[in-house]
Amino acid sequence: MSAFRDDGAAALEWAAAYLERVRELPVLSQVEPGAIRAALPERAPDAPEPFEAVLRDLDEVLLPGLTHWQSPRYFAYFATTGSEPGILAELLAATLNQVGILWRTSPALQELEEVTLGWLAELLGLPEGLHGHIEDTASTGLVTALAAARAAAPGKRVVVCSEHTHSSTAKAARLLELELRAVPGDDDFSMRLDGIDLTDACAVVATIGTTSSAAIDPVPALADRCAVAGAWLHVDAAYAGSAAVCPELRPLFAGWERADSIGVNPHKWLFTPMDCSAFWSCRPDDLRNAFSLVPEYLRASEDVVSLSEYSVPLGRRFRALKLWAVLRCYGREGLQETIREHLRLAALFEGWVREEPGWEVCAPRHFSLVCFRMDGSDEQNEALLERVNATGEAFLSHARLGGRFVLRLAIGNARTAEDDVRVAWDVLRREARA
Numbered sequence: 001m002s003a004f005r006d007d008g009a010a011a012l013e014w015a016a017a018y019l020e021r022v023r024e025l026p027v028l029s030q031v032e033p034g035a036i037r038a039a040l041p042e043r044a045p046d047a048p049e050p051f052e053a054v055l056r057d058l059d060e061v062l063l064p065g066l067t068h069w070q071s072p073r074y075f076a077y078f079a080t081t082g083s084e085p086g087i088l089a090e091l092l093a094a095t096l097n098q099v100g101i102l103w104r105t106s107p108a109l110q111e112l113e114e115v116t117l118g119w120l121a122e123l124l125g126l127p128e129g130l131h132g133h134i135e136d137t138a139s140t141g142l143v144t145a146l147a148a149a150r151a152a153a154p155g156k157r158v159v160v161c162s163e164h165t166h167s168s169t170a171k172a173a174r175l176l177e178l179e180l181r182a183v184p185g186d187d188d189f190s191m192r193l194d195g196i197d198l199t200d201a202c203a204v205v206a207t208i209g210t211t212s213s214a215a216i217d218p219v220p221a222l223a224d225r226c227a228v229a230g231a232w233l234h235v236d237a238a239y240a241g242s243a244a245v246c247p248e249l250r251p252l253f254a255g256w257e258r259a260d261s262i263g264v265n266p267h268k269w270l271f272t273p274m275d276c277s278a279f280w281s282c283r284p285d286d287l288r289n290a291f292s293l294v295p296e297y298l299r300a301s302e303d304v305v306s307l308s309e310y311s312v313p314l315g316r317r318f319r320a321l322k323l324w325a326v327l328r329c330y331g332r333e334g335l336q337e338t339i340r341e342h343l344r345l346a347a348l349f350e351g352w353v354r355e356e357p358g359w360e361v362c363a364p365r366h367f368s369l370v371c372f373r374m375d376g377s378d379e380q381n382e383a384l385l386e387r388v389n390a391t392g393e394a395f396l397s398h399a400r401l402g403g404r405f406v407l408r409l410a411i412g413n414a415r416t417a418e419d420d421v422r423v424a425w426d427v428l429r430r431e432a433r434a
């Protein structure tokens with residue numbers, strides 16, 4: 001145990017020092033493919049090594065091969081935060097090593113998961129009484145939703161979504177042998193309603209906060225149509241859902257309370273370390289109908305439905321511990337304050353782009369994502385993005401909107417300050433002039 005204490009202290013010191021210096025590290029890893037593999041031994045050691053050797057190689061071998069998602073200058077895809085309470089809770093979850101296959105194998109794991117998802121639903125303004133559980137990712141949540149939808153509507157095999165829906169919907173449909181029907185988006189990249197036919201649809205996936213531009217699909221109208229057609233409505237709010245903690249943003253979420261299922265990723269914009277994807281449904285019986293399979297060895301005398309009966313995995317990690325820790329240590333006010341600051345920074349950046357001759361904002365901004373480009377060809381914008389990312393000073397990503405290549409700056413790291421956004425803008429303009 002004394003080695004565990006000493007190694008633990010060293011690991012925690014490493015973690016604290018890393019978070020203090022991460023702003024100075026190149027955000028996007030600058031290594032060539034294969035470089036990290038080449039620096040690692042070909043075989044595991046025969047003799048035991050001390051843990052300090054692992055920490056040493058973390059610094060000397062692995063660090064150059066890390067893209068720093070914890071950097072305040074990480075603006076690519078959707079920026080995330082492994083916050084301090086979440087990090088510590090992960091350590092405790094690994095220490096406890098709970099395996100939630102049945103309620104009795106960890107009553108605290110299951111009941112904390114249910115309670116924490118109830119808390120989060122309340123924080124986001126969702127209705128009371130929803131079934132909630134945690135999935136590893138939103139992609140798995142899509143499989144859960146579409147499998148339940150398929151089982152609930154025998155004979156119907158079509159999933160309707162928009163051309164801007166995240167590819168996880170297409171992947172889930174493919175796995176479940178459902179036919180995907182992606183309808184066009186409008187000028188604001190929101191799903192168009194004209195021409196939607198739900199006659200043979202078992203499900204509709206609507207997105208609040210699409211991946212490319214954070215567009216919002218017309219959820220109330222889709223809920224009306226799903227109700228008439230008997231189709232399952234899944235609302236994918238993987239990124240933007242966390243913003244509903246701010247009551248002034250709730251109008252953007254209109255209609256999601258009528259969904260059959262909803263996915264929100266606390267590991268995206270709610271300061272919870274990867275992985276933690278919240279899944280709610282008002283139709284738990286349909287989930288059980290699709291997923292419940294209890295072999296003899298898992299039969300138990302207590303009258304409790306285990307969470308494994310609502311989705312794919314049998315064994316579940318104690319993910320609720322980190323979400324619970326984050327919700328407690330931030331509190332409603334801390335979550336609101338951080339998200340509002342991100343919205344302020346995104347608005348500031350958007351303003352700089354708008355005011356700068358030769359640059360343009362390319363999509364309406366609802367949340368903390370700004371889509372923009374400089375005047376010039378797609379190739380010039382793509383080359384600009386490559387140059388900016390190669391500096392290591394900031395990391396941005398891209399999307400294709402209306403056939404054009406656009407740059408995306410997504411704010412979502414709790415440590416991002418105005419200066420970091422300013423650095424990104426300075427680098428963009430400097431590299432555009434180069």
Ligand SMILES: Cc1ncc(COP(=O)(O)O)c(C=O)c1O
Nearest residue numbers: 137138139166168210211236238
């Ligand atoms: C809107 C949306 N849905 C789903 C996903 C997939 O998320 P995950 O990585 O949790 O599967 C993403 C990822 O960025 C997303 O933006």
